[in-house]
Amino acid sequence: MDRILAAAPPMGWNSWNTFGEEFDEKVIREMADVMADEGYLDAGYEYLILDDCWAEMDRDQDGRLVPSKKKFPDGLAPVIDYVHGKGLKFGIYSCCGVKTCAGYPASFEHEAVDAATFAEWGVDYLKYDNCYRPVSQTSEMLYRRMALALRSTGKDIVFAACQWGTENVGSWIRSTGAHTYRSSIDIRDNWESIKGIAEVRFDHLGEGGIGCHSDMDMLVCGMNGSSKNPEVNNEGCTQAEYKTHFALWAMLASPLIIGCDLRKADDFTKELLQNKDLIAINQDPEARTCYKLDCESSPGTFALVRPLSGGSYAVGLFNFGEKEMRAPISFWDMGISSAAGQKPSFHDCFMHGDAGTFEDSFCVKLGAHDCSVYIVKPE
């Protein structure tokens, strides 16, 4: 059987969170260097994605999109070659409406020519937005059209539908052919935004799976309030909040698309984004979803549990509350029976070591907005 494209959630870096409209060829080449040289590519981050604002305002005489002459004086081909030369894949952005969200030309009624152009340029991933859509059109039909146009090129191009979770997208998006779909509104660099997006996802826990993943939007880990993009920037988050952000996205099988300026990432950010245990959970080949266990005796805390291939479970304990709390999990709620002599072992995904074996239940103290994640073997 041929390889399934985007069987696991795609991982990469995208220009929007940090740069908005303000990027150029130099920044993109530098980001490719950091991804390849500082462990990100080895950790699994393979797509380097240009978001909105990469094009000229007008198409050429053949109706094709033209890369911004100011940002890419020699066109996109040498930049894409450079990115590919680093062992990375290249992603680009368009929109199903008549303009992109930032007002650049978009793909409505140009789906075939744009897909063919992207394929010819060597594009491996398309993020496809939902702005300026004619009211007569459903996004379902327009996503079908672009998915078909991309497939017709004969090239493997990941199709990342960016539809913000409207129109009950999770119920129909897989049938369009899209590989990922945004399941909520745009992220901002603050805790309320992270928490809000996670809570929307909790209402749709059963959605997503191999080859079509629920996209909770790009990561803000490491941004620390430094974005140049007014639509994303905020006060930033604490380390505990960024840690919880990454753990949630990993557990909930979201694509992991970094948004910070990797050239400036500090040690904490780098270690977090390259956490092998959390990435392995995110990329687990069975791509199962989580179930959620709320804990009435510790309000604000909850567990997410995700079956992994090979028989173990990922267990995340989270504290969304405003003060330190005990976050417990009863093994009975996972189906583990101590009467049958089962004593699960816990591997700590942040400490990268054994946390011990336990009977009946497990509990950890968590500060406000903090979390712990374990690989649990029900032995």
Ligand code: GAL
């Ligand atoms: C939004 C999208 C963002 C970003 C922006 C660009 O609709 O959700 O992720 O792509 O458009 O204008």
